[in-house]
Amino acid sequence: MTESTMKPPKKVLSPVNWMRQHLFSTWYNALLTVVVGYLIVTSVGPLLNWVFFDANFQGSDPSDCSGAGACWLFINQRLNFFIYGFYPDELQWRVDFMFLLLAVSFVPQFIERFPGRKWLGIFGMTGLPLIGFFLIPGGSFGLEQVESTKWGGLMLTLILAYIGIIASLPIGTLLALGRRSEMPIIRGLCVVFIEVWRAVPLITVLFMASVMLPLFLPEGMNFEKLARALIGITLWQSAYMAEVIRGGLQAIPRGQYEAADALGLGYWRKMGLIVLPQALKLVIPGIVNTFIALFKDTTLVLIIGLFDILGTVQSTVTDPAWQNVAVEGYVFVAFCFWVFCFGISQYSQKLERKLDTGHKT
Amino acid sequence: MGNPMTEQTQTSETQSSPRSEAGQKPDIIRVEGMHKWYGDFHVLKDLNLNVKQGERIVICGPSGSGKSTFIRCLNRLEEHQQGKIIVDEVELTDDVRHIDTVRREVGMVFQHFNLFPHLTVLENCCLSPIWVRKIPRKEAEASAMEYLERVKIPDQANKFPGQLSGGQQQRVAIARALCMKPKIMLFDEPTSALDPEMIKEVLDVMIELAGSGMTMLCVTHEMGFAKTVADRVIFMDGGEIVEEAPPHEFFTNPQEARTQKFLKQILQH
Ligand SMILES: Nc1ncnc2c1ncn2[C@@H]1O[C@H](COP(=O)(O)OP(=O)(O)O)[C@@H](O)[C@H]1O
Ligand SMILES: [Mg+2]
Numbered sequence: 284m285t286e287s288t289m290k291p292p293k294k295v296l297s298p299v300n301w302m303r304q305h306l307f308s309t310w311y312n313a314l315l316t317v318v319v320g321y322l323i324v325t326s327v328g329p330l331l332n333w334v335f336f337d338a339n340f341q342g343s344d345p346s347d348c349s350g351a352g353a354c355w356l357f358i359n360q361r362l363n364f365f366i367y368g369f370y371p372d373e374l375q376w377r378v379d380f381m382f383l384l385l386a387v388s389f390v391p392q393f394i395e396r397f398p399g400r401k402w403l404g405i406f407g408m409t410g411l412p413l414i415g416f417f418l419i420p421g422g423s424f425g426l427e428q429v430e431s432t433k434w435g436g437l438m439l440t441l442i443l444a445y446i447g448i449i450a451s452l453p454i455g456t457l458l459a460l461g462r463r464s465e466m467p468i469i470r471g472l473c474v475v476f477i478e479v480w481r482a483v484p485l486i487t488v489l490f491m492a493s494v495m496l497p498l499f500l501p502e503g504m505n506f507e508k509l510a511r512a513l514i515g516i517t518l519w520q521s522a523y524m525a526e527v528i529r530g531g532l533q534a535i536p537r538g539q540y541e542a543a544d545a546l547g548l549g550y551w552r553k554m555g556l557i558v559l560p561q562a563l564k565l566v567i568p569g570i571v572n573t574f575i576a577l578f579k580d581t582t583l584v585l586i587i588g589l590f591d592i593l594g595t596v597q598s599t600v601t602d603p604a605w606q607n608v609a610v611e612g613y614v615f616v617a618f619c620f621w622v623f624c625f626g627i628s629q630y631s632q633k634l635e636r637k638l639d640t641g642h643k644t
Numbered sequence: 645m646g647n648p649m650t651e652q653t654q655t656s657e658t659q660s661s662p663r664s665e666a667g668q669k670p671d672i673i674r675v676e677g678m679h680k681w682y683g684d685f686h687v688l689k690d691l692n693l694n695v696k697q698g699e700r701i702v703i704c705g706p707s708g709s710g711k712s713t714f715i716r717c718l719n720r721l722e723e724h725q726q727g728k729i730i731v732d733e734v735e736l737t738d739d740v741r742h743i744d745t746v747r748r749e750v751g752m753v754f755q756h757f758n759l760f761p762h763l764t765v766l767e768n769c770c771l772s773p774i775w776v777r778k779i780p781r782k783e784a785e786a787s788a789m790e791y792l793e794r795v796k797i798p799d800q801a802n803k804f805p806g807q808l809s810g811g812q813q814q815r816v817a818i819a820r821a822l823c824m825k826p827k828i829m830l831f832d833e834p835t836s837a838l839d840p841e842m843i844k845e846v847l848d849v850m851i852e853l854a855g856s857g858m859t860m861l862c863v864t865h866e867m868g869f870a871k872t873v874a875d876r877v878i879f880m881d882g883g884e885i886v887e888e889a890p891p892h893e894f895f896t897n898p899q900e901a902r903t904q905k906f907l908k909q910i911l912q913h
Contacts, residue, residue: 543760545750546772549744
C-alpha cells in the first residue's frame with residue numbers, strides 16, 4: 284500500500300470572513316450580535332469595577348470599605364470563621380494538615396504522568412478519611428478533643444460532602460447489585476431501601492436524623508448530631524447512587540456476563556472485574572452529577588443547626604458592624620462551591636477520556 | 645479419523661483417569677433424556693448424546709432449533725429441567741461447586757466474541773488463569789502469549805479488542821478460552837458474525853485445534869469445516885436431535901426427510 288500524501292482540505296477564514304459567516308450572516312443575526320455586544324460591553328465593565336478596580340481588599344475595620352466596589356475586606360477579616368467555624372485557633376493546624384492531604388491526593392490527578400498518582404488517589408479515598416477521623420475530633424493519641432459543635436465553615440462542608448461521596452459509592456454499588464440479584468429476599472430489601480430513601484427529601488432526612496432518631500435510640504446511645512447527619516446524608520445519597528449505577532449495570536450486554544460465567548469467574552469476580560468496571564465507566568457523568576448535587580445539598584445542614592460555609596457566611600452578613608456585605612458574602616460562597624464542583628467535573632471528564640478504550644461490544 | 649495427535653492425548657488421558665478401560669475412549673460428555681423449557685415453551689426435547697474424549701462434533705440445524713440452547717446447557721449458561729448432563733464425570737445440578745468445576749473444563753466461544761472491551765487482549769486471556777486457576781501473573785502471561793501465537797496474533801497482545809477486526813477478535817476469544825486449558829471447547833456459530841474474508845482465518849485456527857485432539861462441539865453452518873474435521877454431524881430441528889451420522893454419510897445419504905430438506909437449502913448456495 285502506498286502512503287497517500289493527500290491532506291484533507293483546510294478551511295481557513297480571515298477574521299472578517301469569520302465574522303461575516305458567524306455573526307452577521309442574516310439581518311437578525313446581525314441585530315442579535317449588536318444587542319448582545321452592547322449588553323456585554325455595558326455590563327462587563329461595571330462588573331469588573333465592582334469585583335476588582337473599585338473593590339476594597341485592605342484595611343482593618345468596616346469603615347475602610349469605601350462603598351463603591353465590593354468589600355472583600357469583610358471576607359478577608361472573617362475568613363478564619365468561614366473556613367474553620369469555631370475550631371480553636373491553636374488547633375487549626377490539624378484542619379490545615381487535612382487540607383494539605385486533600386490537595387496532595389487529588390491535585391496530582393490532574394497532572395498526567397505524575398509519579399504514583401494512582402496510589403495518591405487510593406490514599407485519598409482510604410487513608411485520608413481514616414487520618415481525618417482521628418485528627419479532626421482529637422480525643423485520642425494525646426490530641427486535645429474538639430467537639431463537633433465547634434466545627435464549621437468550609438471544613439464542615441468538605442467533611443459532609445467528602446464522607447457522603449466516598450461512602451455512598453460502595454454502598455450504592457452494593458445496593459445496585461442487590462437490586463439486580465436473583466435472590467428475592469436481597470432484591471426485595473434493596474428495592475425497599477432505595478425506594479424509601481429516594482422518595483424522601485434530604486431536609487426530611489436531616490430533620491429525622493437530628494430530631495426523631497434520638498427519640499428512638501436507647502439512652503446513652505445518643506451520638507453526635509453531626510454523626511447522625513452524616514449517616515443520614517450517606518444513606519440518602521447511596522439510594523441515588525444505587526439507581527445511577529443500576530443504569531450502568533443494565534447497559535452491559537448479556538454476552539459479557541455469559542463470557543465471564545463461561546470462564547468460571549464466579550459472581551464477585553464477574554462483577555468486580557468485568558461488569559462493574561464497565562458499568563461505572565459508563566455512568567461517570569451520572570455519578571459526578573450526584574456528587575455535585577450532594578456537594579451543594581450539604582448546605583441544608585443549616586436547618587439542623589450545623590454551620591457549613593453557607594451557614595457561617597449567612598450568620599455574619601447580618602452583623603450590624605458591617606453594612607451591605609451580603610452580596611460579597613454570597614458571591615464568595617458561590618465561588619467556593621464553583622471551584623470545587625468545577626474541579627470534580629473536570630476530573631471526571633479527564634477520567635472518562637482516560638478510560639475510553641475505544642469501541643463498545 | 646486417524647490422527648496421531650489424538651492418539652497421543654488419549655494415552656496421557658488414560659493414565660490420568662484409571663477408570664477408563666484400556667483402548668476405549670471415555671465418554672467425556674453424557675447427556676441423557678435432557679429436556680429444557682423456557683417458561684411453557686419446550687425448547688429441548690429428550691436429548692441424548694455421548695461424546696468421547698477427543699471427538700469433534702458439528703451441530704447444525706435451522707435457526708431456532710435449539711442448537712445454542714443445547715450447547716449452553718453443557719456449561720450451565722442455561723439450566724435444564726429434566727434429564728442428566730454429566731461432563732467429565734461431574735453432573736450438572738444446582739450445586740455451584742459442580743458448575744464451577746465443569747466451567748473450568750469447558751471453554752466457550754460465542755458468535756459475538758464477547759471479549760471484555762475494557763481489558764487488553766493479553767488481560768482478556770490472563771484473567772481467568774490468574775483469578776480462577778490462581779496461576780502467577782508472569783506464568784499466565786507467558787502461557788497466554790503461547791496461545792496468542794497459536795492463533796497467530798501475538799503482535800496484538802497489548803491492544804484493546806475494539807482495535808481489532810472481527811476475525812482477530814474471534815481468534816482472541818478462542819485463545820482466551822484455551823488459556824484455561826479446557827478439556828472441551830464449545831463453539832456457538834463462531835463465524836456467523838464475520839465478514840466472508842475473515843471466516844477462513846478463524847476456521848483455520850479451529851481446524852488446527854481439532855488436529856491437536858481437543859474435544860470440540862461446534863454449532864456451525866460451515867459444511868466444509870464439518871466435512872474435513874467432524875467425527876459426527878448432528879442435525880437438530882424443533883428442539884430434537886433428528887439425525888446423527890459421520891459427515892460422509894450425513895452429506896451423501898441423509899436418512900430423515902427434514903435433514904434432506906435442510907441440506908438442500910444450505911447447499912444450494
Ligand atoms: N432466553 C430465552 N427465553 C425464551 N425463549 C428463548 C430464549 N432463548 C432462546 N429462546 C427460544 O428458544 C428457541 C431456540 O433458540 P436457540 O437455541 O437460540 O436456537 P438456535 O441457536 O438453534 O438458532 C428459539 O425459538 C428461541 O426463540
Ligand atoms: Mg444460535
